[in-house]
Amino acid sequence: xxxxxISKTALQRWLKDSSIKQTRNKPPTKIxxxxxxxxxxxxPDDYLYERARRFNCSKTGMHNALKRLGISQKKxxxxxxxxxxxxxxxxxxxxxxHSKAIPLCIWMKAALRLKL
Numbered sequence: 820x821x822x823x824x825i826s827k828t829a830l831q832r833w834l835k836d837s838s839i840k841q842t843r844n845k846p847p848t849k850i851x852x853x854x855x856x857x858x859x860x861x862x863p864d865d866y867l868y869e870r871a872r873r874f875n876c877s878k879t880g881m882h883n884a885l886k887r888l889g890i891s892q893k894k895x896x897x898x899x900x901x902x903x904x905x906x907x908x909x910x911x912x913x914x915x916x917h918s919k920a921i922p923l924c925i926w927m928k929a930a931l932r933l934k935l
Contacts, residue, residue, distance in 0.1 A: 850874050850884040859890060 846852075858870060871881040885891070 847884065847887070849876050849880060852884075852888060855884055855888060859885075 855870075855874070858873065862870070867878045867881050867885075870885075871878045874881065876884075
């Protein structure tokens with residue numbers, strides 16, 4: 820019988836031990852933390868599927884391992900492999916213009932010069 824989608828077994832287990840378990844007392848088995856941190860240092864711009872292939876695991880498993888270590892998505896758009904070379908150069912120059920607080924009209928001239 821279910822009540823609020825909670826099984827009878829879960830209720831009995833909670834009555835037996837009412838403490839909430841939010842962490843596990845077991846080290847990660849498939850992807851060691853140290854090896855993953857080293858891989859992130861060596862390949863900071865790799866995609867999940869590339870890391871997963873090196874560690875012989877799924878993309879979901881790699882995502883969970885990175886989340887466990889507090890590592891999220893790529894932050895530096897200037898170094899992204901997903902952008903073609905021309906677009907990367909344009910983005911870098913626009914970021915440089917933005918950091919100097921240059922007005923929008925100059926941005927547009929720069930974009931036209933780069934032939935977007």
